[in-house]
Amino acid sequence: MRNIRIILCVTACFACTFLIGCGGSSGGSTPANVITTTGSNVAPISVNGGPEGDYADAAFISLTVCVPGTSTCQTVDDVLVDTGSYGLRILSSALTVALPQQKSADGNPVAECLTFLGSYTWGPVQTADVKISGEEASSMPLQVLSDSDFRAPEGCTSSGYPSADTVETLGANGILGVGLFAQDCGSPCPASYNQYFECPSSGCVNIPGSGEPLDQQVVNPVALFATDNNGVIVELPGVSTGGEASLSGSLVFGIGTQSNNALGAAKVYAAPEAAFTTTFDNGTYPQSFIDSGSNALFFENATGIAECGSDASGFYCPAAPVSLSATNEASGVSGAVNFTITDAQAIFNANDFAGDLGGLPIGGSTNYFDWGLPFFFGRNVYVAIDGASTSGGTGPFWAY
Amino acid sequence: MSEAQVGFIKSRLAIAASALLILGALPASASLGGDTASIEADQVHLQGTRTTKAGESYTVHEIQAGNGTAVREYVSPEGKVFAIGWNGPWMPDLRQVLGGFFEQYRTALQAQSGPRIVRRPVAIQQPGLVVQVGGHIRAFSGRAYVPDMLPSGVRAEEIQ
Secondary structure, three states, X not given: OHHHHHHHHHHHHHHHHHHOOOOOOOOOOOOOOOOOOOOOOEEEEEEOEOOOOOEOOOOEEEEEEEOOOOOOEEEEEEEEEEOOOEEXXXXXXXXXXOOOEOEOOOOOEEEEEXXXXXXXXXXXXXXXXXXXOOEEEEEEEEEEEOOOOOOOOHHHHOOOOOEOOOHHHHOOOEEEEEOOOOEOOOOOEOHHHXXXXXXXXXXXXXXXXXXXXXHHOOEOHHHHOOOOOOEEEEEEOXXXXXXXXXXXXXXXXXXXXXXXXXXXXXXXXXXXXXXXXXXXXXXXXEEEEEXXXXXXXXXXXXXXXXXXXXXXXXXXXXXXXXXXXXXXXXXXXXXXXXXXXXXXXXXXXXXXXXXXXXXXXXXXXXXXXXXXXXXXXXXXXXXXOEOOEEOOEEEOEEEO | OOHHHHHHOHHHHHHHHHHHHHHHOOXXXXXXXXXXXXXXXXXXXXXXXXXXXXXXXXXXXXXXXXXXXXXXXXXXXXXXXXXXXXXXXXXXOHHHHOHXXXXXXXXXXXXXXXXOOOOOOEEEXXXXXXXXXXXXXXXXXXXXXXXXXXXXXXXXXXXX
């Protein structure tokens, strides 16, 4: 892990010289996307391996967290930009300011459990003013990731997954969930979801009844911004075939609210259930989704792409880059997506942190194509929040 | 799990290990590898309704859990649960439905952390146990089976 970081310092500078002008392999022959870099609603993001230098195809952002209503603030770097989840989560170990603890109706501290793919996050719900670029979400509930404040109840650990409560296990200092929804559970949020708990001294138990109230739930900060609050645009440049050491791009707040976030020619794909239909190689995948927090394109290996050995198990390792095409469809809108899969092992060996990674969508009923971060390379992707009015209609939708 | 982390949470691991030992001593409610009666225990635990569909090589008991997740248990002609499949917005309680296999699964998962971070589907492939989980937040799917218990002619892909 440490070796990778040292090598990264060398290769990152090398990459600077040829990054600009690289054709986006994901974008095919279409013109390169224009990345917005100025505006009070624009924050820089980078695909750079993250704080531990071991996280390929993941985009990171910096944000400011303040004790509500005060100037007691800190910057948190290396927060994962995740369009596949909702709400802000920060490692307890990355926080230096003491944030107020949220209390339940019974006066007990509230804690949350959220199961991701391959790990879960656990820890107290606290409140902060969160600032990103020129935007601010005041008195916002967020999840602080810590196994030691409260002990995770059995209902939280029954996935068998390990907890991601350290920078080593999370690969980031936090997760900024800027997906299709505002709150991370919805209403009602009953005990059977095992998501929100209250923690008297006797131990954490499910919040009874309809569960955590909607306005108390961990929330996508964008939904609480005073303006530019209807969604985001993730803007990243394309990668050359074979990968790049790093990429720089932007997270733009708002859709059609400023001169720098117009929808333009992007097609709108409605996603009422956070899914659309992908057709690929004669297969139909009705639960497909776009997710910057998945660090590869995960799809059924119908075309017989070579799979990697045990060092990169689950990823694809074709001898030469493979060019493929799929079609996305939602509510009568459809469009082809051309994409490339390159040898994951070669990308890892080169210490490249941005590349056209692909992998297997292991699972019982493989009914999805997971358009992970490589989909964003060379493409501006709009994510409109559920119920929000935008120049492209009411969310939830993706547009690109 | 990294070495640094092992040191960091050693004490908590010890607590967790003893808690699991206690759990292991509870009456066997194993589903995977268990008999039809164990499915009833799962149904009660998951607060679900159950439908049964008989096929040529096996019978499928589907439990629609109270949280919207469907769990399907595959029973061989000998009356043993040889596989479990699920899909829905929340992960099922795998401690319950994997029963005696849960520790093997959990241990294999914890041992998986490699030199790099991955956010991707999960797979445990061992001679005595296969577990595969995919999807994303609010839409998980997966399957678990014991390869040696699959009735002849049944393919793993049939387990949904």
